[in-house]
Amino acid sequence: MYSASSGDERLDRRYAWAEAALKDGDARAAIDILDQTLAEHDGFTAAWHLYGLAQEALGHNEEAATAWRQCLGLDPNDHVGAKLDLARIGALPADQATSENFSGALFDAYAERFDSHLVGTLQYRAPALLEDALARHCAKAGRPFRFGTVLDLGCGTGLMGEAIRAEAEFLAGCDLSPRMIAKAQAKRRDDGGPLYDKLATAGLTAFLASRPDASADLVLAADVFVYLGDLAPSFHQSARVLRTGGLLAFTVQSHDGEGVAVGQDRRFAHAEGWLRAGLGEAGLQPVLVEAQSTRIDRGRPVPGLLVLAER
Numbered sequence: 001m002y003s004a005s006s007g008d009e010r011l012d013r014r015y016a017w018a019e020a021a022l023k024d025g026d027a028r029a030a031i032d033i034l035d036q037t038l039a040e041h042d043g044f045t046a047a048w049h050l051y052g053l054a055q056e057a058l059g060h061n062e063e064a065a066t067a068w069r070q071c072l073g074l075d076p077n078d079h080v081g082a083k084l085d086l087a088r089i090g091a092l093p094a095d096q097a098t099s100e101n102f103s104g105a106l107f108d109a110y111a112e113r114f115d116s117h118l119v120g121t122l123q124y125r126a127p128a129l130l131e132d133a134l135a136r137h138c139a140k141a142g143r144p145f146r147f148g149t150v151l152d153l154g155c156g157t158g159l160m161g162e163a164i165r166a167e168a169e170f171l172a173g174c175d176l177s178p179r180m181i182a183k184a185q186a187k188r189r190d191d192g193g194p195l196y197d198k199l200a201t202a203g204l205t206a207f208l209a210s211r212p213d214a215s216a217d218l219v220l221a222a223d224v225f226v227y228l229g230d231l232a233p234s235f236h237q238s239a240r241v242l243r244t245g246g247l248l249a250f251t252v253q254s255h256d257g258e259g260v261a262v263g264q265d266r267r268f269a270h271a272e273g274w275l276r277a278g279l280g281e282a283g284l285q286p287v288l289v290e291a292q293s294t295r296i297d298r299g300r301p302v303p304g305l306l307v308l309a310e311r
Contacts, residue, residue: 127163154224158184174207208237221250235282
């Protein structure tokens with residue numbers, strides 16, 4: 001099992017010193033400390049990852065890539081997100097950089113402060129934007145703003161579930177993080193019943209694969225696809241589980257280039273053309289694609305897209 005520790009308190013202290021040096025802007029000092037640390041324990045995955053970050057800070061991208069590949073050799077399940085860093089610097093195609101283990105660990109650690117930080121500090125508003133877009137679409141299509149079975153992918157603590165619960169007869173959610181799922185399980189509807197009718201600790205593609213054909217009316221992914229490079233499996237599985245006329249509603253970060261990219265925030269950004277092509281290949285028809293920012297990062301709105309696609 002992966003551990004962020006070396007198993008040696010002395011080496012862990014050195015790692016902490018190197019981390020502090022890099023944070024203070026002294027990448028060279030960080031590398032000097034890590035050179036000594038890794039000479040004694042070359043199986044210290046977290047130290048290799050930090051070594052890569054320090055080399056990158058000095059503009060040594062080849063050395064950084066070598067360090068991150070060393071991480072993957074030691075930990076093929078990629079708990080440190082080395083594939084994301086390789087994609088950031090162009091050393092790995094972005095659509096091959098998804099790391100579910102890293103995402104799960106990240107959000108397990110984030111669970112306790114998730115709601116307050118996301119909504120308060122980052123001004124997160126994906127659930128409200130998706131609810132509004134769905135209401136507008138239903139009104140335009142002349143159909144009730146009501147859904148039988150709703151699947152909330154990457155449900156986190158249940159923010160999207162809270163936004164859509166009143167319009168869902170049956171609400172199921174999944175998330176990689178057990179702690180996030182525990183938070184969602186604790187939430188209640190106005191009548192005192194559980195917010196979700198079903199919850200599962202699972203990756204979204206695996207969760208979709210477990211659902212029967214043509215069994216859902218709405219699939220939601222609120223700011224979840226920013227942690228996935230290749231969305232084709234999610235699109236195809238969503239198309240399979242949706243009934244005719246069912247909707248896939250999601251938000252993504254976007255960029256002005258082509259295809260998929262990994263930004264400095266280690267999140268994926270998807271180009272509009274790439275999304276439209278992928279949805280079409282899965283048998284989903286985009287009925288709404290609009291520019292929307294779902295959160296603030298470093299004081300600026302993060303470029304994004306809100307998409308509704310129909311089966």
